[in-house]
Amino acid sequence: xxxxxxxxxxxxxxxxxxxxxxxxxxxxxxxxxxxxxxxxxxxxxxxxxxxxxxxxxxxxxxxxxxxxxxxxxxxxxxxxxxxxxxxxxxxxxxxxxxxxxxxxxxxxxxxxxxxxxxxxxxxxxxxxxxxxxxxxxxxxxxxxxxxxxxxxxxxxxxxxxxxxxxxxxxxxxxxxxxxxxxxxxxxxxxxxxxxxxxxxxxxxxxxxxxxxxxxxxxxxxxxxxxxxxxxxxxxxxxxxxxxxxxxxxxxxxxxxxxxxxxxxxxxxxxxxxxxxxxxxxxxxxxxxxxxxxxxxxxxxxxxxxxxxxxxxxxxxxxxxxxxxxxxxxxxxxxxxxxxxxxxxxxxxxxxxxxxxxxxxxxxxxxxxxxxxxxxxxxxxxxxxxxxxxxxxxxxxxxxxxxxxxxxxxxxxxxxxxxx
Amino acid sequence: xxxxxxxxxxxxxxxxxxxxxxxxxxxxxxxxxxxxxxxxxxxxxxxxxxxxxxxxxxxxxxxxxxxxxxxxxxxxxxxxxxxxxxxxxxxxxxxxxxxxxxxxxxxxxxxxxxxxxxxxxxxxxxxxxxxxxxxxxxxxxxxxxxxxxxxxxxxxxxxxxxxxxxxxxxxxxxxxxxxxxxxxxxxxxxxxxxxxxxxxxxxxxxxxxxxxxxxxxxxxxxxxxxxxxxxxxxxxxxxxxxxxxxxxxxxxxxxxxxxxxxxxxxxxxxxxxxxxxxxxxxxxxxxxxxxxxxxxxxxxxxxxxxxxxxxxxxxxxxxxxxxxxxxxxxxxxxxxxxxxxxxxxxxxxxxxxxxxxxxxxxxxxxxxxxxxxxxxxxxxxxxxxxxxxxxxxxxxxxxxxxxxxxxxxxxxxxxxxxx
Numbered sequence: 059x060x061x062x063x064x065x066x067x068x069x070x071x072x073x074x075x076x077x078x079x080x081x082x083x084x085x086x087x088x089x090x091x092x093x094x095x096x097x098x099x100x101x102x103x104x105x106x107x108x109x110x111x112x113x114x115x116x117x118x119x120x121x122x123x124x125x126x127x128x129x130x131x132x133x134x135x136x137x138x139x140x141x142x143x144x145x146x147x148x149x150x151x152x153x154x155x156x157x158x159x160x161x162x163x164x165x166x167x168x169x170x171x172x173x174x175x176x177x178x179x180x181x182x183x184x185x186x187x188x189x190x191x192x193x194x195x196x197x198x199x200x201x202x203x204x205x206x207x208x209x210x211x212x213x214x215x216x217x218x219x220x221x222x223x224x225x226x227x228x229x230x231x232x233x234x235x236x237x238x239x240x241x242x243x244x245x246x247x248x249x250x251x252x253x254x255x256x257x258x259x260x261x262x263x264x265x266x267x268x269x270x271x272x273x274x275x276x277x278x279x280x281x282x283x284x285x286x287x288x289x290x291x292x293x294x295x296x297x298x299x300x301x302x303x304x305x306x307x308x309x310x311x312x313x314x315x316x317x318x319x320x321x322x323x324x325x326x327x328x329x330x331x332x333x334x335x336x337x338x339x340x341x342x343x344x345x346x347x348x349x350x351x352x353x354x355x356x357x358x359x360x361x362x363x364x365x366x367x368x369x370x371x372x373x374x375x376x377x378x379x380x381x382x383x384x385x386x387x388x389x390x391x392x393x394x395x396x397x398x399x400x401x402x403x404x405x406x407x408x409x410x411x412x413x414x415x416x417x418x419x420x421x422x423x424x425x426x427x428x429x430x431x432x433x434x435x436x437x438x439x440x441x442x443x444x445x446x447x448x449x450x451x452x453x454x455x456x457x458x459x460x461x462x463x464x465x466x467x468x469x470x471x472x473x474x475x476x477x
Numbered sequence: 478x479x480x481x482x483x484x485x486x487x488x489x490x491x492x493x494x495x496x497x498x499x500x501x502x503x504x505x506x507x508x509x510x511x512x513x514x515x516x517x518x519x520x521x522x523x524x525x526x527x528x529x530x531x532x533x534x535x536x537x538x539x540x541x542x543x544x545x546x547x548x549x550x551x552x553x554x555x556x557x558x559x560x561x562x563x564x565x566x567x568x569x570x571x572x573x574x575x576x577x578x579x580x581x582x583x584x585x586x587x588x589x590x591x592x593x594x595x596x597x598x599x600x601x602x603x604x605x606x607x608x609x610x611x612x613x614x615x616x617x618x619x620x621x622x623x624x625x626x627x628x629x630x631x632x633x634x635x636x637x638x639x640x641x642x643x644x645x646x647x648x649x650x651x652x653x654x655x656x657x658x659x660x661x662x663x664x665x666x667x668x669x670x671x672x673x674x675x676x677x678x679x680x681x682x683x684x685x686x687x688x689x690x691x692x693x694x695x696x697x698x699x700x701x702x703x704x705x706x707x708x709x710x711x712x713x714x715x716x717x718x719x720x721x722x723x724x725x726x727x728x729x730x731x732x733x734x735x736x737x738x739x740x741x742x743x744x745x746x747x748x749x750x751x752x753x754x755x756x757x758x759x760x761x762x763x764x765x766x767x768x769x770x771x772x773x774x775x776x777x778x779x780x781x782x783x784x785x786x787x788x789x790x791x792x793x794x795x796x797x798x799x800x801x802x803x804x805x806x807x808x809x810x811x812x813x814x815x816x817x818x819x820x821x822x823x824x825x826x827x828x829x830x831x832x833x834x835x836x837x838x839x840x841x842x843x844x845x846x847x848x849x850x851x852x853x854x855x856x857x858x859x860x861x862x863x864x865x866x867x868x869x870x871x872x873x874x875x876x877x878x879x880x881x882x883x884x885x886x887x888x889x890x891x892x893x894x895x896x
Contacts, residue, residue: 096545104543111533124523124732126515154573155762162757169589170598170622179589179598195756202756203589313543316764337614337621338581343574343762345735 060388063408063471075472078465082422085462090423092459097242097401098450099310099367106366107312113349123344129335130328131320135347139320141357142276143306144288149328150320151335154342157307157319161269162199164303164321167334168232169203173265174300174326178203178232187225187234189217191404191432191443193242196235196271200434205232207434212244214395216252226261233267239286240274243404243432243445245397247284257292259301270304274400276364277310279372284398290322299324308350310367310401311360318350374448378403378460385464391471403446404432411470412441418466424459479807482827482890494891497884501841504881509842511878516661516820517869518729518786525785526731532768542763548754549747550739554766558739560776561695562725563707568747569739570754573761576726576738580688581618583722583740586753587651587686588622593719593745594684597622597651606644606653608636610823610851610862612661615654615690619853626853629653631663633814635671645680652686658705659693662823662851662864664816666703676711678720689723693819695783696729698791703817709741718743727769729786729820730779737762737769793867797822797879804883810890822865823851830889831860837885843878 063071116123118132130136131152140147153160169178178184185206188197192212200207208225211218217236225231236256238248248256256268270289278284293299300323308317321331354360379396382405386392393406407415416429427445430436446463448456482490535542537551549555550571559566572579588597597603604625607616611631619626627644630637636655644650655675657667667675675687689708697703712718719742727736740750773779798815801824805811812825826834835848846864849855865882867875 098545101541104541107543108533111535114527114530116527116530122520122523124526124734126517126728126733128734154758156758156760159758166585166589170585177598179596195759198756202753309545313764314545315543315547315760316762334621337617339573339575339578340614341575341734343735343765345732346762346765 062388062390063475064390068476071472071476075469075476078469078472082418082462082465082469085458085465086422088423090458090462092424092451092455094447094451094459094463095425095427096450097310097447099314100370100450100452103367103370103449104313106363107353110312110349110353113352115352116345116348118348118351123348126340128341128344129339130332131342132344132347132351134351135318138351138354138357138360139306139322142360143272143304143322145290145322149324150322151328151331152342152347153319153321155315155317155319155346156309157271157273157305158195160305160319160321161196161271163334163338164269164331165199165203167331168265168267171330171334173267173330175263175265181230183230185228185231187217187222187231188434189234189236189241190434191243191438191445192235193237193271194431196269197434200235209434210234212241212246214246216246216248219252219255223255223259226259226263226266229262231261232263232265233269235269235271237271237273238289239272239284240277240397240400242273242400243402243443244395245400245402245404246395247286247398250287253287253289254292257289257298258296259298266301268302270302272304272306273310275306276361277367277401278364278399279368279375279397282398300326303327311363312350312353316346318347371449373453374456375403377453377456378446378448381460381464385461386467389468392467401447401449403448405444405446405467406442407444407467408471408474409440409442411467411474412438412444414470414473415444415463415466418469419463422462422466424462426463481807481809482894483809487895490891490895494888494895497888497891501837501881501884501888504877504884505841507842507877509877509881511843511870511874513866513870513878514844514846515869516729516866518733519789519869519871522786522789522868523732525782526772529731529768529772532771534771535764535767537767537770542767545759547760547763548758549751550761551763551766551770553770554737557770557773557776557779558725558741561779562691562723562741564709564741568743569741570747570750571761571766572738572740574734574736574738574765575728576690576692576724577614579724579738579740580615580690582753582757583688583750584618584622586750587684590749590753592684592686592749594682600649602649604647604650606636606641606650607853608653608655608660609853610662610857610864611654612656612690613850615688616853619654624651628853631660631665633665635665635667638671638674642674642678645678645682645685648681650680651682651684652688654688654690656690656692657708658691658703659696659816659819661692661819662821662862663814664819664821664823665814666705666817669706672706672708673711676708676717677715678717685720687721689721691723691725692729694725695780696786696820697783697818698787698794698816701817719745722746730782731769731772735765737766790868792872793875794822796872796875797865797867800879800883804880805886808887811886820866820868822867824863824865824886825861826863826886827890827893828859828861830886830893831857831863833889833892834863834882834885837888838882841881841885843881845882
């Protein structure tokens with residue numbers, strides 16, 4: 059039976075430390091080189107989509123997809139995303155290989171042309187709400203544009219809505235980034251109440267925009283996945299159709315580097331985005347869109363495909379969680395959330411210890427996501443959060459990496475307690 | 478022997494008109510539907526690259542190209558573009574399927590972050606020099622950002638450099654768009670002297686940027702193609718390395734909708750672009766980059782491929798020019814340039830007649846590029862320039878379209894002269 063570290067004597071802690079250091083040095087001697095830093099699918103997951111490469115056809119609805127044209131995507135691919143996301147095809151624009159680009163370009167558009175009001179670049183200050191911990195690449199976009207980030211604490215059912223409702227009374231608060239299903243990094247899905255409160259927001263800024271990054275919308279780990287309300291069904295009740303811009307992609311469905319993304323928005327927002335697109339491109343890659351449609355056939359085809367991913371991913375999540383359970387629980391040194399989908403496990407260790415855990419792991423050959431990266435400006439004030447990405451390493455390597463991580467967490471906490 | 482229209486009597490003109498109207502009405506009766514509006518390759522040209530679809534391999538230099546990563550492109554594709562363009566691979570970033578996006582994004586970057594000086598969005602006025610006639614999509618980008626466009630007359634050896642050298646003394650003139658080889662629409666290649674004068678410019682604006690859109694760099698119509706000086710070889714003599722940003726693409730080499738583009742720039746500019754890209758994407762489509770490398774093998778492979786395009790395109794250009802020669806020369810109503818490459822023929826008709834030519838063509842079922850589009854704000858003050866795109870229609874259709882166009886030019890000029 060594990061004992062709470064904070065109740066152990068110095069001597070007990072030192073004995074524990076000695077034992078752990080022996081295990082740690084054994085790992086170090088193995089010369090490992092393992093990577094749990096990014097949410098990269100493993101090679102076996104990528105193999106699931108190799109059929110994409112067999113599709114050589116380039117005509118759809120009588121259109122030669124090799125040539126120019128079709129700014130907002132081929133109709134069949136718009137339909138596929140519309141069916142998957144429960145919206146109308148007219149509210150979908152199919153994008154490039156990364157939804158990140160759709161988000162960056164949208165923020166850039168708000169910066170140069172505004173979102174129905176003044177261009178943001180002309181304002182003295184622009185602020186965004188950032189549920190934390192969150193996705194570092196969202197923060198990178200905001201930092202690039204000099205948009206001030208305000209931390210919003212994540213609860214078990216989504217962002218702290220009391221705080222959100224308070225902050226939006228400030229007119230310079232122009233938006234919020236959300237990963238509403240299987241949030242990055244915790245794997246939390248926003249509750250129905252949270253989604254409703256978001257849809258009902260009455261921000262002081264008329265051009266307040268929520269980037270609804272639904273990156274993990276169909277990424278369940280088993281048949282008991284979370285359900286997320288479709289916010290576009292609710293927004294009209296509050297006249298807030300223009301407040302939310304949703305993005306999705308096949309980055310973690312087919313190939314991360316060569317998938318297809320989509321942006322979903324109100325008629326007004328689609329029109330504004332098309333104005334920009336009309337100057338920015340002639341079309342995105344229609345042949346790749348067609349490959350995806352031919353490969354999946356329809357939304358059911360995509361969902362069936364996701365079950366194959368789940369069969370590969372679930373055991374990997376289980377390995378990490380088993381090690382956490384065995385080595386970290388009952389010691390009062392770490393907390394985590396058991397996600398039902400997504401790509402990450404978020405581990406909160408004793409305050410002031412996360413960076414040290416990262417160092418110890420690195421010295422023994424295991425790379426974690428840069429500690430701090432899950433907070434705006436890389437600044438996790440409590441130095442507590444660690445994002446684990448279990449997808450990329452093969453099972454045997456992951457087993458080693460997760461065990462080593464637990465040893466490092468325990469060692470860092472003992473160091474801290476011994477002072 | 479053709480007679481100058483302006484020297485013909487009203488009666489002679491009316492007889493000519495009667496004859497032409499008979500021919501015109503014959504065409505009209507055919508119910509044609511022909512398109513010479515855009516520089517779209519024909520289906521037979523696209524077929525040349527279908528081998529791209531046979532490439533299923535996804536590993537290069539030991540890297541799994543299906544997954545995330547490699548922000549600036551795969552090394553082999555950077556090398557391919559570097560070899561083609563005579564620059565170092567470190568000065569190449571491989572982009573998405575359209576160089577248009579690279580240009581738009583670069584201007585957007587200057588707008589939000591500047592180019593080594595203040596962000597352009599904070600300035601009271603930003604102006605660009607636009608050689609005219611020019612490429613409408615360049616103008617669309619500038620208009621989207623509210624950048625004021627100043628017309629610069631194109632001479633037979635490039636933009637009027639006296640005018641350019643004068644305008645750049647104005648600090649609010651921040652740049653210029655150039656298509657230096659086989660310019661769109663005239664097919665003029667900048668002379669060595671023009672390139673040298675451009676490289677030697679001393680603009681008042683320290684952040685003056687020339688977008689060197691080398692869209693037709695390898696697009697000769699036969700073995701006697703024009704030679705363009707490599708401006709990057711000359712810029713260092715004047716300390717102007719940062720002044721030029723070049724883009725190229727395979728849009729008219731492989732598939733317009735699914736090709737690969739590249740941006741070529743100085744070390745400083747590449748670093749600034751990468752700062753943005755780091756927030757905007759994780760990587761462009763590496764699998765498509767790899768397909769292109771495997772398909773071409775090397776720069777010689779690309780050049781050999783371009784000869785196949787020339788074999789298809791040259792006869793089409795010849796058809797149009799033959800009709801011009803037969804029907805328009807000697808009448809003092811039209812001038813044109815015989816290009817050695819590129820995608821267009823630029824026809825200047827008697828002032829005040831171009832729009833009417835477009836109308837007459839349209840009524841008989843032939844679509845031309847919107848008359849006026851070759852000028853900023855769609856405003857061809859002389860109403861004279863017509864851009865002909867001979868690539869897309871099959872030879873027999875092109876024959877009809879070119880003959881009809883000549884009839885329409887003659888009719889419009891007669892109408893004008895008869896007043």
